[in-house]
Amino acid sequence: MSNIESPKRAIINFTKKCALSCEWCYVPFGSQSISKELLSSVVKRLRDLGFDSVTFGGGDPFQFKHLDFIIKEAKEIGLFVHVDTHAITLLENQKNAGLLESYVDLLGLPLDGSTGEVHDRMRGSTGHYELIMSRLNWLRDRSISIKINTIISSINVSDLKELGKLMSSLSPNRWSIYQYWPVGPARKAASENALDVNQFRENISVINLKEFNNTVIEVNTAESRRKTYPILNHLGEVYVHHEYPVDDFEFVGQIFDTNISDKISVLCGQERREVVARYIATDKRVN
Numbered sequence: 001m002s003n004i005e006s007p008k009r010a011i012i013n014f015t016k017k018c019a020l021s022c023e024w025c026y027v028p029f030g031s032q033s034i035s036k037e038l039l040s041s042v043v044k045r046l047r048d049l050g051f052d053s054v055t056f057g058g059g060d061p062f063q064f065k066h067l068d069f070i071i072k073e074a075k076e077i078g079l080f081v082h083v084d085t086h087a088i089t090l091l092e093n094q095k096n097a098g099l100l101e102s103y104v105d106l107l108g109l110p111l112d113g114s115t116g117e118v119h120d121r122m123r124g125s126t127g128h129y130e131l132i133m134s135r136l137n138w139l140r141d142r143s144i145s146i147k148i149n150t151i152i153s154s155i156n157v158s159d160l161k162e163l164g165k166l167m168s169s170l171s172p173n174r175w176s177i178y179q180y181w182p183v184g185p186a187r188k189a190a191s192e193n194a195l196d197v198n199q200f201r202e203n204i205s206v207i208n209l210k211e212f213n214n215t216v217i218e219v220n221t222a223e224s225r226r227k228t229y230p231i232l233n234h235l236g237e238v239y240v241h242h243e244y245p246v247d248d249f250e251f252v253g254q255i256f257d258t259n260i261s262d263k264i265s266v267l268c269g270q271e272r273r274e275v276v277a278r279y280i281a282t283d284k285r286v287n
């Protein structure tokens with residue numbers, strides 16, 4: 001890529017479907033089928049363009065039957081492989097354990113509340129909290145780096161202190177806390193979920209950092225994420241968070257376009273401060 005500040009990571013969202021329907025989901029779902037061959041080409045293209053990390057994200061990657069092939073290929077061509085999953089289709093079997101241990105550098109799981117009541121309300125799915133607890137138990141003591149993702153909105157913000165206690169006992173490798181961001185399809189949830197950035201920061205401060213020994217905590221305000229990394233869908237269409245209007249995505253082009261690298265460089269700029277300095281476990285600071 002021509003710009004040394006160009007992003008080095010990209011997200012590929014599987015935008016065909018998802019087993020959950022979180023009301024604040026930002027993924028614009030369509031009906032296009034997922035092609036193993038096309039997805040493989042998209043991943044290779046990212047590597048050729050100079051990206052060194054890929055995140056496979058929602059809708060759920062494990063709903064795609066060729067995910068293991070794609071993950072192995074991404075790893076074998078030298079990409080850092082990060083997979084975010086709601087874990088419903090991440091079945092607890094030896095095949096998946098082997099795949100994760102051998103080919104996935106970071107596995108992201110959602111947890112948005114300290115109880116089933118809070119988490120399941122956020123995810124719109126009764127029993128999902130129990131499922132996540134089961135998966136975390138299954139993953140415990142395996143050689144897999146776990147990142148727990150928490151969306152904070154006005155609905156669960158008052159639970160942060162209790163969630164912090166739970167998280168310290170779960171002790172994942174990383175805990176990423178995201179302010180709800182009404183962007184794209186997530187706008188429809190704004191009336192119930194909107195959370196001012198100052199309110200978000202104030203409530204983050206109730207987390208008792210002394211309870212954490214081995215977990216890196218990463219705090220992400222909504223706006224800090226704007227135009228810092230490209231978001232692809234499984235067809236290879238590239239988007240970024242739009243500058244204006246502020247609550248939508250901007251279509252950049254197709255990942256195979258000859259000028260896509262320059263376009264991404266111009267639009268995305270450099271990685272955000274929270275991510276450059278995101279791993280704060282050693283000094284216990286929260287950004």
Ligand code: SF4
Nearest residue numbers: 018020022025058059
């Ligand atoms: S936020 Fe994730 S799990 Fe929820 S509906 Fe969107 S893609 Fe699915």
